[in-house]
Amino acid sequence: MSSIETRPAGRPARPLSPHLQVYRFSWTMAMSIVHRITGVALYGGTLLLAIWLVSAAAGKQSFDSVQWFFGSFLGILVLFGFTWALWHHMLGGIRHLIWDMGLMLEADNRMMLARVTLIGSIGLTVLTWIVGLAVK
Structure with missing residues (x-):
């Protein structure tokens, strides 16, 4: 059966697209x-960075308030998530760059790159925080 059906008037209908239920969920x-x-x-994280910079320019009281938030458990959790999002997005971009060059397009290589993206982003996030806290 063709993916293009015809209407009774003879005009071709739009092509039928497979629904999400047709696809098998995968790492990629x-x-x-x-x-x-x-x-x-990352847009939200960039907004937080801008708030931090504006508070630094606004004065000590404003900066201390923002520093208090970023030093709280919730603030640290948000910063940790932002760090992970930054690493994950960068590694995902590198993965797409590799594919754009026509490399590693086979199914097993695509799955391996997807896993490396996830595991690498977690590892680099933890490493970033260990180094950051050690320098602090």
Whole structure:
């Protein structure tokens, strides 16, 4: 059966697209979704960075308030998530760059790159925080 059906009047209908239920969930699909989510999260993180810089320019009281938030458990959790989103999005971009060069397009290589993106982003996030806290 063709993916283009005809209407009774003889005019061709629009091509039928497969529904999401047709696809089997995979690592590459998950990493694609997470890559988009981290891209949106980076906007929020950039806004937090701008708030921090503006508070530094606004004076000691303003800066101390923002520093208090970033030093709280919630603030540290947000900063940790921002760090992970930054690493994950960067590694996802490198993964897409590799694919754009026509490399590692076979199914097993795509799955391996997706796993490396996730595991690498977690490892680099933890390493970043260990180094950051050691320098502090």
